[in-house]
Amino acid sequence: MSLSDASQGRFGRHDFDGLYRHHAAWLTARLRRLGVTAVDDVVQETYVRIAPYQARGEIRHPKSLLLRIAINLVAEEGRRAQRQQRHAASTAPWADAPTQTETVLLKQLILKLPQPERDIFMLSRFGGLTNEQIAERLEVSVKTVERRITRALKQVDSQLRR
Missing domain, CATH: 1.10.10.10 (Winged helix-like DNA-binding domain superfamily/Winged helix DNA-binding domain)
Structure with a gap:
């Protein structure tokens, strides 16, 4: 892969490392600007979730896909936390003890x-x-x-x- 391919966001099927090197800092900075907590964990999980797309060579716009996956992860975690809070509030017998x-x-x-x-x-x-x-x-x-x-x-x- 040439340098111009990487600069345009084109990565081969097995160039997962190149995808990470090229976009991880950008994704981290973008998530920090959005106020996401535990940014490093979100970035790591984002790359875990993008791996199947990368393996099939289906990534046309890596920044868009990375950001979409990261935002979905943050939203999913927020929903999970809300469910846990509702569950804890409804099952904590000591709360009203x-x-x-x-x-x-x-x-x-x-x-x-x-x-x-x-x-x-x-x-x-x-x-x-x-x-x-x-x-x-x-x-x-x-x-x-x-x-x-x-x-x-x-x-x-x-x-x-x-």
Whole structure:
């Protein structure tokens, strides 16, 4: 390949090194101007993704293709980060975990409940049982379970509002 071929962006099928040498600094500078973080990682991944095109000799406008791949990588990473944040926010049980003071207060309020309401409340909220499972276990109707949970919640709520 001649120098004029490289200056015009024409690279042979197996001239991956030439493609990198000729455009890596340009791509790095361009991504920095765009405010991309982790530029070196993006550039490296861009060249990994352009390799199949290079091997098939399908690159006509290397700068355009490099920039498009790099921008797609940055956008893909942004979407991945957003998904992870949404997932973390929806699955982080400790995010809304009560403080130690709140835990002690809640325990005191639950202990003040009458025994039938307390048992059902504990099985429902801390035992993870459904109303049907509680009714079967305690040999009462589902309606009784619902009524006692409602009463327990009202009592706890009224105590918290004081």
